[in-house]
Amino acid sequence: MATIKRDSMEATSELSAQLKSTTLSTPTSTPSAKPPRSHLTTLPPPILNTIFSHLLDTELVNANISNVSYTHTLQPSGTLQFQASRPPFPVHTALFRVSKKLSEAARAYFYAQNLFIRFTFRTPDARHAKTMLADSGVLFSVAGFSALEASTSHAMDLVLVEKDSTQKRAVVMFPAQYLPRLVNFMDQASKATTSWASGHKLEMSVRNTYAFPISRLQGDLLEPFRFLSSFSSVAISPANLLPGYAEGLQTSMTTAFTPASWLTTVSALADRAEEAAAGKEDGEVGRQLYNAAIIAQTYAYLTHPEDLHSQPEAFAKGVQRLRWRCELGVGNSILAQHGHDKPHTHTHTHTETQPSLTPALARDLLTAETALSAALSLATNSPSPTSNPWLATLPVDLVPPNAEAWFADAERGVCWWRLGLAHAALGEFLFAAGDLERAVEMLGGGDAERTGEVEGLFEWVRGSIDWERRPGEGLRRAAVLARRV
Incomplete structure (x- = not known):
């Protein structure tokens, strides 16, 4: 029987009827909630801080805009x-x-980023206050006297007194980035007039630390004053402040500057660090004191390079050995603080050779590894710029000889x-084994007890090597974790 050919219009009409009879069912389930809207407070801290930097950083907001000029009036109280x-x-x-x-x-970002200093100048002559603020190049706030007096969130109070005067002539607030300009003005004034420094007194107090490492805060706020003298x-x-820091800085500023006295003062910081680091409970204080001594050395060669480079070889040797001692001390204090100074006393299985790291611990161990590498670089006078600690903060021509x-x-x-200990703590047992093998060769038989300890550590490290792991994985893993702090 022949198949009847269907008309195309028939197919269309059937489809049309089906579409008319089709209905959409109402869903019984409620639609999923819209994702929450993002707010500034929900952003990750790095992104939020980047936004804050463009809105609240006193240096960035002043980029590419006109300079500031100041005028003044003398108030009935005598204050400018x-x-x-x-x-x-x-x-x-x-x-x-x-x-x-x-x-x-x-607010936390604003005050911590800018480190505001409240500067008060007491002098019998208002012209001296006007000259200092106008000619020093310091950019300062023009907020009213009462507002500045009520401030409690700034970083430091700085008071300069001329001839024991009780008359406040100026009270201003400025970020720490302008502090070197004020210090330079004082230095130039003392050189131009030999009696200038002896006719002035300074008072300083750090009010807020903003959870910064104390050594860093001292470096930003107080260390620039070390090379002012004869007040x-x-x-x-x-x-x-760290123990002993205030006393040492006071002594430096009330006597004439000499390279020998400077080296003695900074060495005293390292001595205090050694004493503090002897006990684990004071390990963090010791570490910060070592860092304070390192910062003091850096500032010295930035501000007084001619004086320091003109000294005999024995002075340069003392400086390099002090820097070596500080870098070694930083690494040792971190290892002891986290219990990694004697890791071979802890037993573990082969599957546990990769250490458990938190972001903070990873950051600290990488800091220790860097410091100990720097100490080794100094002791071997390595030509590599990547490991020489001086080159991280000084131009090549200012680096002291070694x-x-x-x-x-x-x-x-x-x-x-000690570098082997740091590598072992980071899970880099192959690197640690190489470090300790060299240590045994260098130590020799001069100290049998110490050599025996290193040999025992070497055996422990060699037995902990996982030959299926690629060298460097532990360092890379720690670097990733440290970025989360």
């Missing part, structure tokens, strides 16, 4: 009130009033030993 040609710090303080959570984050009096409050002969083989052996 300044006016600025434009807002000196055009930051966006509206962030402080958006919400409680955002306000707290914005009649300097009073530095020891609150919020010589391998200034260090003994046993001291190089100690560097290899």
Whole structure:
């Protein structure tokens, strides 16, 4: 039987009927909730801080805009009130009033990033205050006297007193980035007039630390003053400072500067660090004191290179050995603080050779590895710029001279030993084995007890090597973790 051919219109009409009879069922389940809207307070801290930097960083907000000029009037109280040609710090303080959570984050960033210094100048002659502020190049706030007096969140109070005067002539606030300009003005004034420093007193107190390492805060706020000298009096409050730091800085500023006295003062910081690091409970203090001594050395060669480079070879040797001692001390204090100075006393199975690291521990162990590598570089006078600690902060022409002969083989052996401990703590047992093998060779038989300890550590490390792991994985893993701090 022949198949009847269907008309195309028939197919279309059937489809049309089906479409008319089709209905859409109403879903019984509720639609999924919309994802929450992103707010500033929900952003990751690195992104939020980047936003804050463009709105609240006094350096960035002043980029590529006109300079500030100041005028002043003398108030009936005798205090100078300044006016600025434009807002000196055009930051966006509206962030402080958006919400409680955002306000707290914005204020914390604002004060910690800028490190404001409240500067008070007491002098019988208002012209001296005007000259200092106008000619030093310091960019300062022109907020009213009462507002500045009520401030409690700034980083430091600095008071300069001329001839024991009680008359306040100026009270201003400025970020720490301008502190070197003020210090340079004082230095130039003392050189131009020999009696200038002896006719002035300084008072300093750190009010807030913002959870910064104390050594870093001292470096930003106080270390620039170390090379001002011959003041009649300097009073530095020891609150919020490392032990002994205030006393040493006071001594430096009230006597004439000499390279020998400077080296003695900085060496005293290292002595205190050694004492503090002897006990684990004070390990962090010891580490910060070592860092403070390193910062002091860096500032010295940045601010007084001619004086220091003109000294005899014995002075350069003392400086390099002090830097070596500090770098070694930083690494040792971190290892002891986290219990990695004697890791071979802990037993583990072969599958447990990869250490358990937190972001903070990873950061600290990488810091220890870097410091111990720097100590080894100094002791071997390595030509590699990547490991020479001076080149991280100084131009090549300011780096003090060094010589391998200034260090003994046993001291190089100690560097290899401690570097091996750091590599073992990071799970780099192959690297650690190489370090410790060199340590045994360098230490020799001069100290049988120490050599025996290193040999025992070498056997433990060699037995912990996982030959299926690629060298460097532990360092890379720690670097990833450390970025989360």
